[in-house]
Amino acid sequence: MHRRLEPHAACGSADRRTSWTYPRKLLTLPPPPLRPPTPTRSPDADQKRAARGATRPGDRVFLGLSRGSGIFLLVIMAAIAVFLTYRSVIAISKDESNFLTTLEWNPTAAEPSFGIAVLVYGTIVSSIIAMVIAVPIAVGIALFITHYAPRKLGGPLSYVIDLLAAVPSIVYGLWGALVLAPQLIGLYGWLDDYFGWTGILDWQGGAPRSLFTVGVLLAIMILPIITSVSREVFRQAPQMHQEAALALGATRWEVIRMSVLPFGRSGVISASMLGLGRALGETMAVATVLSPSFEINASLLDPGGGTFAQNIASKFSEASEMGRDALIASGLVLFVITLLVNGAARMIIARRAEYSGANA
């Protein structure tokens, strides 16, 4: 780059002006015409050299360092997959029963037998409850901030919600176990009275430390993230469409239904999937609230069940070497599930690049 710029300084003003016709490319792809093409090198090689951008020792070192960091990140991701898979294979090969369908967790027995059926059920059920509660409410809050709240209230409110996303999950767990769970007893009684006949909402009267409570707590925890992404999307809904709808006599709800929601649909979907990813991997809040057992209850209100992350956290301290490998195997399944969910969310976001979920 240095060599290229030097003849420049000696050039007349006319030449300098021509050099500025490529301001965008100057950053990374300096225009070839500036340098007299050397006959020995093909223009192709020239381009490659320019794209590398490293023509001096300092540049080369710096490029190496920064590219190295990027590669390091990829290596970490690969290492996570490789090491988890390695330990999981060891564990699963010793498993005497089917890893996917077994309803017990007994990796330390003489004939190790453990399976993830209960964990899959618990994780999915609690996440579904969380999503069913959180998504409509989060969309409501996002609409409230962008379209309903008085302007003076909207700004501080979104600020507060962003702050709440930073509250550590263990604090949510403590609050959920000591404050939320006792408050839910009355609601449980109701659900049992009116919907107990469904079987799903049947309640034997135990402590409300069940998958349903976990779902409610997870919903509260993922509200801030879904809200903040949806809010950004709704805020970008085209003003002209909304004003046109208003001018045609639409009510506020009709404006939102016809111009804001269709615009924000994919944003809300990806926000929900980000929230889902968080709910799937949540550990401490579940571990503090749930009273786990290794069985599948049809009823959501009776204590019992477990999730991947909760099982790892609560079984870990007593686990032997084999037990740890078994937990790692279940962690690998969780890793793959969250990878799929997050990858899908990112793809939906990437399709509409205006709002990257960068800070989400």
Place this chain on the structure above:
Amino acid sequence: MSQITDAPRRSSLQGATLPKWTPWAIAAGSVALGLGISAAAGLDSKIQWGLMAAVFFVIASYGVAARVEGPRQAKDRVATSLVWVAFLLAVVPLVSLIWVTVKRGVKVLDGYFLTHSMGLITDTEPGGGIYHAILGTLEQVAIATVISVPIGVLTAIYLVEYGRGRLAKAVTFFVDVMTGIPSIVAGLFVLSFWIIILDMGYSGFAGSMALTILMLPVIVRSTEEMLKLVPNELREASLALGVPKWRTIMKVVLPTSIGGITTGVMLAIARITGETAPVLLLVWGSSFINTNPFEDPQASLPMYIYLQYANSGGSGAAYDRAWAAALTLIAFVMILNLAARGIARWKAPKTGR
């Protein structure tokens, strides 16, 4: 006379409208109704009358509006009341969380609590403190920050200043994916290779490595956004003066965006400070003061909260300590957040500097 002519003229241009105070009146009425029913039926839970009041509010606003204003206006009012109800439903638990933590946390939070460890006290006795946990958290977070900031910032520089082609695309994608890794999986990874395969002991450093994995993508993303905001003219001016690219980045691009990068780093620190799961797997926990993060188990603030809760045996003293530690943790995280946002506003990159 004028009254008689007034009424038909208004209705011919604009349908009948409810007065402005209607929503408030309906809200007050439904809260009163909810409270009345729950008092009459002897329901003890606040959630029940709250939900009842919310349902009454929505139904009543539909009914009243449908009678007076017509179906379209009624739908609009229902949507408005639903949005308000959603807002209140969400605000109540979040406010309750902060309120309870502060109220129960200040009970034992004092100078003694912050400067003593749990060394001589069992979990069910009153007394003790969180000095060892604060120390552990600060050391682990500091190590994680020292490792991940250079790597994260360099990666972001690569993506913004150099990155073209397949490698950059792959890095971008996996940074996105990495943001979503559950913290416990990061913990399991370090467990499997550092503790099981390399056979190192549980230590603060092992926890820091897991925290690094969680911190890296956050730093990369925020730094990337900040570098993209630096106007191209600055880079071009510097390059045109014959400054090599790496010095352009170090002397022009980074200083311009340093405020935003600092903000991103502080937000990332705030995020990992509250991580419990990897610390639980890798640092193991200790009730004694251990100042060496590279050897032997340490304590950490979020893990302290969990252990106090889990080992309390229902004792009030342990719960009090857990709440006080939670208050300390929230205060730390919130202060970091507020400071970060303050810096972001104060040092926002100005175009045309």
